[in-house]
Amino acid sequence: MTLHQQAASPWLTIVGIGEDGRAGLSPAASAALDAAEVVWGGRRHLALAAPLSAEAHLWPSPISDAYETILARRGRPTCLLATGDPFHYGIGAEIARLVPPAEIRAYPQPSAFSLAAARLGWPIAETACLTLHGRALTRIVPALQPGARLLVLSWDGTTPAAVAALLVERGFARSRLTVLEAMGGPHERIFVSEAVAFASDRKIEPLNTLAIEVVAEPGARVLPLATGLDDGWFENDGQLTKAEIRAVTLSALAPFAGALLWDVGAGAGSIAIEWCLRHPANRALAIEARSDRAERIGRNCENLGVPERVSIVEGPAPAALAGLAPPDAVFIGGGISRSGVLAACRDALRSSGRLVANAVTLEGEAALLAMFSEMGGSLRRLSVAKAAPVGGLTGWRQAMPVTQWVWTKP
Template sequence: MTEPSVPQEARPWLTIVGIGEDGRDGLSPAASAALDTAEVVWGGRRHLALAAPLAAETYVWPSPIGEAYPKILARRGRPTCLLATGDPFHYGIGAEIARLVPPAEIRAYPQPSAFSLAAARLGWPLAETACLTLHGRALTRVIPALQPGAKVLVLSWDGSTPAAVASLLVERGFSRSRLTVLEAMGGPRERIVSAEAAGFHHQAIDPLNTLAIEVVAEPGARVLPLATGLDDGWFESDGQLTKAEIRAVTLAALRPFAGKLLWDVGAGAGSISIEWCLRHPSNRSLAVEARPDRAERIVRNASSLGVPERVSVVEGEAPAAFAGLQPPDAVFVGGGVSHPGILAAGREALRSGGRLVANAVTLESEAVLLAAFAETGGDLRRLSVAKASPVGGLTGWRQAMPVTQWIWTKP
């Protein structure tokens, strides 16, 4: 029986080669052969220099790198090679290309990642180490990983990143944390320097560096707890804030799952959006807020709490502001419940199986939730919190305004 033929364009034509600072010497025979037989090779200037000599036509990655993708795809079926640093599928170009080209058309030859090399140099168990990148990303992304006793590996943006991280650590109460900078690992320029954050003054750091952090939290350090319900004082606010106890219950009602998108409607200080994103590094939120001053405040809060790129602010009045937004996996309505059409628009936008949670403190808003409950079902509950407070020279309970909460799941 004859095997079915495979269309030429569906066969592997695109090769992704991870290359280290040892250049050609570190490549496998198969990876070297892919470079030698390619008609075109794409890579950074450093990658192309490390892979030299090359007989193929060479192209340097443009900025932004996405401008190269149509040119690569136009060569479908013809031998093409992409060069990347180390493991192309760990914060590398491999993951981006695999979204555009079927895996059956790709051959990949990874090298040890910078994380693997750093762990080997330091003797750290990689499975127990937080690995993240600040390459082209906000510095504050490191904040959630700053847990007492944690080990963190960070891909730096450039030679200034280690000093910037050191300043951030000192500012947040981690000044005794040890920073180790591993430069140009695996090649002749490799160098390792180390110092505590408070005394980090190393100069002329190679732009190609990986930063290792051994986290030491001083008393009073701003450590993000793993539970929901951050202290209200962690958020810059004008009073429009879902308070910590109610926020914890609300997040539990929203049931965050990894990789899901939240619409936070009437976001106020953005506390629900931020805590949603803190539950998993792949979670995202669209914070819908009508007031410009509050919209700016959400951006500041998201940055200070380590999720700057995952909370996106949509400035405008709901439900009109929903137009064109990506459908959500969950919707929280914390402000504007009584505004006509918000709940209906949120229910309509939800993906199947998604949850809508709405909180109300006024009688008018509560009436809207009661009507929604009567019409479509779901769960309705009242939340009440009392805190001990001085009463003259004694102490008594001071009741906060009760919150009516409606939870609805889309069939």
């Protein structure tokens, strides 16, 4: 669904409405609402905007089911109602992908983040703003840094208690939670509790925003910001790119914002997960032949807060690679010696993309040497030794050396 030719004038109005309803709208927003032939919104939005002279439509589930009907009205006055700022996790951003900006008039209200920051006296520029509306609870995990302030859009009234339980479980029990309900309206209510004391049976309005002042207790599971997370962060069966090699590998892959990675032979999914932790817009496809390992990748993604950004593709490469979205970077950690894997990854890679492959077997190393000879790039051997008991003394225990090939597609 796209519009290629621009209409003569704006026909689609997006109005942000607050808990104060019509009284909070600007004269221009009210006029646009009154001029519309059709108004779309949630049940709460339509009630706040009443009385309406236009034909009113409730958003379907999923909301995208309405887009075709809205686009079919092109050129006729149509209004969409949203909460607060329609372009901050709202309908505005979705519609703007389908309708040229010149055909839209938008009248935003203060977002829930702005209202909450004003109530708390928090500078938004120094606060992490997240949403859990329609998203996995654990996506909050990377943001749980000591001393951090978070503003979080809740999914419904159960979200604050669920977040409090997660904080306690991960060692942030003394974190201060502020629940801000129905901000800007006659039923606004604010209450504060430490996570450990949060009453799980407290009735909370579905429309609420959660403010968190993160307090890390000794031993809290704080996710480090550096690459090469300790191996203990990942559930694994031994099929894991170890921390030191992983740090070098991530550096070689050179992640950038919004990039897609293929993690081929993903094992525990550590490379895909750390790729996504580098930036919230990064995505990864973890390709894994074994179903038990694919399930394990899913658990690791959940535990480390990236369950929606790592997609698991179960099946052996190269067959499992067919039809996948072209990657900006590829890591091959398993199956290098299998016929066609390296070539398939090389061919699928976008222009200027990076391919990094690690091998520990002679057969895998031979495949990398052949590619290096044919395609160029850089080749290096990585070796790590760790101190370990030797009888009653201590000595160096050498891990298997890793041969790594790095290539950038012209």
